Amino acid sequence: MSLRFKAISEADGSFSKEKKMDLGNGSEVVYLPRLLTSDESWKIFDYLNNEIPWTRPTIRVFGRSHLQPRDTCYVASTGLPELSYSGYQPDAYSWDDFPPLKDMLEAVRKVLPGSTFNSLLLNRYKGGNDYVGWHSDDEKLYGPNPEIASVSFGCEREFLMKKKPSKSSQERRSDDEPVSKRLKKSSNPDHHSFTLKHGSLLVMRGYTQRDWIHSVPKRAKAEATRINLTFRYVLPMGDGTKRFIARLCGGRHFGGNGENDIEGWVEMKCRSCIDGGVPAAAPPTEEPKLPTEETK
Numbered sequence: 316m317s318l319r320f321k322a323i324s325e326a327d328g329s330f331s332k333e334k335k336m337d338l339g340n341g342s343e344v345v346y347l348p349r350l351l352t353s354d355e356s357w358k359i360f361d362y363l364n365n366e367i368p369w370t371r372p373t374i375r376v377f378g379r380s381h382l383q384p385r386d387t388c389y390v391a392s393t394g395l396p397e398l399s400y401s402g403y404q405p406d407a408y409s410w411d412d413f414p415p416l417k418d419m420l421e422a423v424r425k426v427l428p429g430s431t432f433n434s435l436l437l438n439r440y441k442g443g444n445d446y447v448g449w450h451s452d453d454e455k456l457y458g459p460n461p462e463i464a465s466v467s468f469g470c471e472r473e474f475l476m477k478k479k480p481s482k483s484s485q486e487r488r489s490d491d492e493p494v495s496k497r498l499k500k501s502s503n504p505d506h507h508s509f510t511l512k513h514g515s516l517l518v519m520r521g522y523t524q525r526d527w528i529h530s531v532p533k534r535a536k537a538e539a540t541r542i543n544l545t546f547r548y549v550l551p552m553g554d555g556t557k558r559f560i561a562r563l564c565g566g567r568h569f570g571g572n573g574e575n576d577i578e579g580w581v582e583m584k585c586r587s588c589i590d591g592g593v594p595a596a597a598p599p600t601e602e603p604k605l606p607t608e609e610t611k
């Protein structure tokens with residue numbers, strides 16, 4: 316089965332409803348209420364609900380085992396480091412197993428040009444008792460500032476964001492207040508709430524995972540099923556720091572052996588970046604030299 320999406324474009328005015336929120340310190344959230352039309356979204360909802368091999372794994376939280384309070388499935392490109400969270404390591408399905416997910420990936424990429432995603436975590440909330448607790452997607456395999464594109468289908472649910480407590484005593488005091496009280500403050504810049512609509516897209520980027528946590532809390536009135544897709548980029552080397560170093564120069568520095576392939580830079584640790592980001596130089600035109608002691 317393949318679903319052809321009429322990806323919402325700037326031309327039809329949908330982008331005017333885009334809500335961009337600067338959370339400060341390099342964190343940003345973008346909300347687009349209509350990535351796909353309602354009909355398209357129901358088609359993909361039905362496909363996902365019926366065809367995805369959903370599982371409800373046992374996870375460990377604070378040293379205790381319990382059933383994850385929602386169904387899940389994981390899809391990723393081949394050769395990536397394995398995802399692991401709360402003591403659970405999902406097997407990755409291939410994109411080829413679910414062609415409509417490739418169409419979805421394409422639809423997301425169309426509205427986020429320049430973004431790259433190579434993995435997808437799917438969640439299914441079968442009613443208001445299913446939820447995801449406060450967390451951030453700050454696993455090392457996503458690197459220091461991952462972009463996460465989250466598409467929602469079916470029952471509308473609330474998505475809450477809360478700034479991570481700061482180490483300063485001033486901010487700790489305000490975080491000791493009960494959550495219910497704090498959420499009532501409409502203008503609290505450290506809390507945000509989005510109602511994630513059928514067919515909507517929410518993007519978290521920059522340092523959002525480092526500085527903020529998010530949740531989809533239980534809601535007694537949310538009786539119907541909701542399915543959520545979160546597209547992510549897993550660093551192929553499995554080491555965010557090394558990849559980040561390579562990204563500083565985009566592979567344009569000279570390594571010790573003169574290679575300028577980005578994977579090579581990660582392996583060889585581009586000396587210029589490690590030593591403080593010497594301005595990028597043009598690639599060598601002559602034959603590369605063999606590595607010296609300094610660059611090994």
Ligand SMILES: O=C(O)CCC(=O)C(=O)O
Binds near residue numbers: 452465474530531545
């Ligand atoms: O269902 C959602 O909207 C959020 C899912 C989520 O937070 C996650 O998969 O990490």
